[in-house]
Amino acid sequence: MDDMALIHALAGQLTRAAQENDWNQLRKVDRAVAQLLSALTLSEVTAEKRAALDQLRQVHQSVYAVCKQRSEALKQKMQQHQRQRSGLQAYALFSLQEDV
Numbered sequence: 001m002d003d004m005a006l007i008h009a010l011a012g013q014l015t016r017a018a019q020e021n022d023w024n025q026l027r028k029v030d031r032a033v034a035q036l037l038s039a040l041t042l043s044e045v046t047a048e049k050r051a052a053l054d055q056l057r058q059v060h061q062s063v064y065a066v067c068k069q070r071s072e073a074l075k076q077k078m079q080q081h082q083r084q085r086s087g088l089q090a091y092a093l094f095s096l097q098e099d100v
Contacts, residue, residue: 003040004052007036010029010036013025014026018066026067030060033056033060
């Protein structure tokens with residue numbers, strides 16, 4: 001696969017992995033992007049390739065923002081669960097004391 005096809009394929013894979021909440025695939029694609037960028041530092045980057053890389057960068061930034069947003073939502077859910085758990089534990093302790 002040539003560089004242009006690979007760049008476009010990686011952009012599509014990033015988008016699909018984020019849409020499907022496939023975090024393992026997202027991590028693999030992110031590594032593939034890093035490898036591609038490392039390999040491209042050794043080669044000549046044409047204007048066409050630079051435009052494709054810019055598009056890939058935009059997709060990557062968009063996916064990163066989605067991941068950050070979902071991470072924050074998960075953090076809030078976990079904090080809410082912890083608060084509810086603490087309340088339930090206190091209630092259970094109070095109920096046990098009444099039985100005594």
